[in-house]
Amino acid sequence: MTLDIHDHLETKAGFSPDAAVTHGDMMRTFEAFKSANDERLDAIERRSADVLQEEKVARIDAVLDSQARRLDALTLKAARPQLGFDRAISAASEREHKSAFEAYIRAGESVGLRTLEVKAMSIDAPADGGYLVPEELEREIGRRLTAISPIRSIAAVREISGNTYKKPFMTAGPATGWVGETAARPQTNSPVLDELSFPAAELYAMPAATGALLEDAAVNIDEWIASEVEQVFAVQEGAAFVNGDGANKPKGFLQYDKVAEGSWAWTKVGFIETGVAGGFPDEGSADPLIDLVYALKAGYRQNAAFVMNRKTQSAIRKLKDVDGNYLWQPPAQVGGRAGLLTFPVVEAEDMPDIAADSYAIAFGDFNRGYLVVDRQGVRVLRDPYSAKPYVLFYTTKRVGGGVQDFDAIKLLKFSGV
The missing domain is CATH 1.10.287 (Helix Hairpins)
Structure with a gap:
């Protein structure tokens, strides 16, 4: 058999x-x-x-x-979890918000939403800034983004109510030492703190709908909006988390100052060189990858992952170790990630291709190294005029991001030593 x-x-x-x-x-x-x-x-x-x-x-x-x-x-x-709006919602306010939101989306009736936002004292946008989506729809958009946005899926995520998240970080701890039972205790140095700031910038999508779709009672409007904006949001924030310049967008981890690992300092991202411009060495081709792994401190390696684009992954797929074993391995199970040197591989198409002096591979504990900041609230503005006969839905959310621990992410630079 x-x-x-x-x-x-x-x-x-x-x-x-x-x-x-x-x-x-x-x-x-x-x-x-x-x-x-x-x-x-x-x-x-x-x-x-x-x-x-x-x-x-x-x-x-x-x-x-x-x-x-x-x-x-x-x-x-x-x-993707199904939106469960067909089940009974316990809170009357949530039922009221959902009903008012659907009336606004389908027919442009905004009185109900305006009344709700006045009662909630949540009018923090201009008169033409749209209305907040129901909380369950906002959570669904967040879940979808986590599933398809590569850096968000491995980074730390914080939700804030203001426009900027400020985080103090200890760059050098208080001095410590050993003393005898009756020996004098000299004064120790104080910890050194650095304040990191992560402003939230506006990210938008503008899905369009026909009148027939909006009039069709069988169409789940919440599901439609979530599915329409997820890909646009994921593409835009994915590019920003890698290469964003920080001007009206998150700052990508490749946009920080880079320095050879031997000269690493706080506020800079360390890198290891392959020794060959635009490629791996012919002898010991796996050595730069191994050096990259061990450039990361042991505490960070436990939850570390490689980040690269598909083209770079294709090149690495051909590499072997000294025993003739392939370094790259396909996912061990459905829903898993491909592996490299026993660490998961995360595909981020915004990473650069392998080329002379490019930083085509990142490795690190991104949950500790990179922070994504989500401001509470997703807003939708209905526009039936700009693209007749279609109705546009200007959908916005505020997102920020940046490196929060500069020791948790290392890069592989394809350059000669």
Whole structure:
């Protein structure tokens, strides 16, 4: 009797059979990739490199990428909780807010929302600034962003009620030492504190709806808004968390001053060099990655992850350790992440490609290293005039971000020593 690989797949509750099948296909494709790449490397060593073999490896690599994208999509679909607005809502105020919000979205009737915001004393926006969405819809948008925004999924997230979050951080602790039982206790140095500031900037999306959609009572308006804005918000904030300049947007971790790890100092992000401009060394190609891992202190390594784009991941997929084992490994289970040197790999397409002097790979404990700040409240402004016959919904939320622990994130620079 033959057993199919699908019978042995470890899956998580809630994932579709399609996800299990795709995961199984990906595991088999990776085995084919390793075999083809081994043949390619053997041919190179014999100085008889075959163009057809190179193309074969590239084709299998592309199939792996395609399967990874499909698996990510299926995993994301399973991770999205359904909006439970059909169930009874216990709080009368929540029912009232939802009813008033739906009337505003479908018909432009704003009296109910205006009355609610007056009672809640929450009019902190201009007259044309729109109205707050119900709390459950706001939470749903946040959950969706966490599922698809790569840096948000591994960073620390704080919710604030003001426009700026200020956090004191101890850069040097109080001096300590050993003393005898009756010895004098000399005065110790005080701790050194640094105040980090994270202002929240406005992020917006503008989904459009037809009159027919708004008139259709079967359409869940809350679900529609959440699904329309999630991708736009995720793309914009994902780019800002990596490369944002801090001007009316979060400051990305690649935009801080960078310094060689041997000269690291607070407010700077340390880096390790590969020793080869735009690539890995031919001998000991895994060494820069290992050096990068151990540039991070042990306390940070426990929850660390690699961050890179798909093209960089494709290049690393071909690397082996000194024992001939591939460094990159596909997800061990449906809903998991690919692994590199036993650490998870997070795909962030806004990371740069491998090139001379590029910082194409980041490694660190992003939960301690990077902070995302969400200001409470998502606002929607209904605009039936600017794009007739469509109705636009100008949807805004305020988001900030920046490095909060400069010792928790390290970079790999593709440059010569």
